[in-house]
C-alpha cells in the first residue's frame with residue numbers, strides 16, 4: 659500500500675530540508691540507475707527480461723514468443739513496456755511493474771568499489787532519474803549503500819504529464835523534473851549510459867555525461883563522443899574521482 663501512496667506524488671523526496679534558495683546556485687546531478695550506478699548486464703537484466711516477458715504473457719494470456727514480440731515492440735515505441743501495456747491493454751501499471759520486477763536484488767547487485775564514498779565527494783545535489791519502477795530503484799540504491807545520498811527519486815511511476823507516461827528521453831519530462839527540483843537547466847547534468855536519453859537532455863538544455871557501458875543497447879561501436887555529450891567516461895567512478903568534474 660505504501661508504494662501506491664507514493665505514486666500519487668510527483669517524486670519521492672528523501673531530504674526535504676535541502677530544498678532551499680541556496681540550493682539554486684548548486685549543481686544538480688541527475689543520475690540514471692541501470693548500467694550507470696551499477697552493472698546490470700550480468701545478473702539483473704536477464705531477470706528483468708524474464709519478468710517482463712512473464713508479466714506480458716500472463717496479462718495477455720499469450721505464449722512466450724508472442725509476449726517477447728509485444729514486449730520489444732512496446733519498449734522500442736514507448737521507452738517502457740509498461741506504457742504500451744497500459745495504453746493498449748488497460749493493465750494496472752502498479753501490478754504490472756510489481757510482477758515484472760518480482761525478484762530479490764540483494765544477491766544480484768554489483769557495485770563499484772567505495773561507491774558511496776566517491777559519490778559523497780561530488781559537490782552538488784543528487785537526484786535519481788530512472789525509467790525503472792520505484793520499488794526496484796529504492797532496493798538497488800539501498801543495496802549499493804547510496805540511498806541516503808539522493809535528495810529525491812524519480813521513477814517511471816512519476817513520469818506522467820497530463821495523464822500520459824513520458825519517460826526519458828522526453829525533453830518535456832526533463833523540464834518538468836527541473837521545475838519541480840527548482841533548478842535551471844544550465845545547472846543540471848544528466849549522467850547516463852543511454853545515448854538517446856542524453857540527446858533528450860541536451861534538447862532540454864542540460865549538460866550531459868555519458869557513462870559508457872558495453873552492455874547497453876545501441877552503445878556498441880560508439881567510441882566517439884557525440885556533440886550532445888559533454889563528457890564521456892568508462893564508469894561512474896571515472897566521473898566521481900575527477901577533481902573538477904565538468905567545468906563551467
Ligand SMILES: [Mg+2]
Pocket residue numbers: 690691692693694850851852
Ligand atoms: Mg541505464
